[in-house]
Amino acid sequence: MRSDPPTQPTDPARPPLSRTARRRNQVVAVTALVAVWVLLWGTLSWANIIGGLVVAAVLLAVFPLPPVTFAGRVRPLPLLRFWLHFLRDLVVASAQVAWLAVRVGPTPRSAIIAARLRVNTDLNLTLTAEALSLLPGSLILEADRRTGTLYIHVLGVTSRDEVERFRRGVLELEARIIEAIGSPEELRRVRETPADREGVPA
């Protein structure tokens, strides 16, 4: 996917999903929809589960989901590591932004940073962007699906050094996501190109 010549304004080839992959996507979607339905009612009963299944079937028939390629598998331990790291970042960054808001001093400076992800899949792009967006101090302005690049507005940056450090941080976040849910091939690509040498757009 990365071998696409960057001058061609076409989306990277997303291969059509196999039958089993589509079936798996449907199972995941139905499970999630039934879970939301049961949570809305608040009690776990057969009536709620059957009602949820009916609603999920109707929803999926009326609004079919776009295909999502999920080539990897969920690894519980790296997933836990990702969540712990995310929670720590959340607390630290929230405190930093709150401090920027109430401190007396010069107006905070910011930067718009491009970070080119190593694994250009829709799922990885979306998850990395979501995680970054949820952390205070970083805001996704634009995502280039063709090259897999995120353009991020970062609050409280004062120097080029900090820009580079933030870019490395994005790639480390991507690596944690891939460790948790990526395929072996994606994992290899992330490990081959460490965060300190990639990510700078051409």
Add this chain to the structure above:
Amino acid sequence: MSLDVAVDVAASICLIAGALLSLAAGIALVRFPDLLTRMHAAAKPQVLGLLLVLVGCALRLRTGVDITTLVLVGAFSLATAPVAAHMVGRAAYPHEDIRTDLLVTDELAAHLDRVAEEREHSAAA
């Protein structure tokens, strides 16, 4: 100290911390210089501030039906807040309301120039 009191204390700590984060966001909304920096303040306290308030409420209410609703509130705000922030940010970006003098670097401008150039090329061809 009974368990009830301990849970109530934890709930009050969560509620107060969440409220303080929202207060900081309100102050930031007034004090920050331009739209993009204000978006940070407007979109983000939802995350930790709201989660803390929800945890506080859950500890206080302690009934299954309420807690499942709170879980849904948290999950849906986490899923939708980034989308809203992105839409507003992207709509505002190439605009004079952005204080470019406060930016250390702007790597999106070069990208947008490239895209516009490509469009001209393909239109000419």
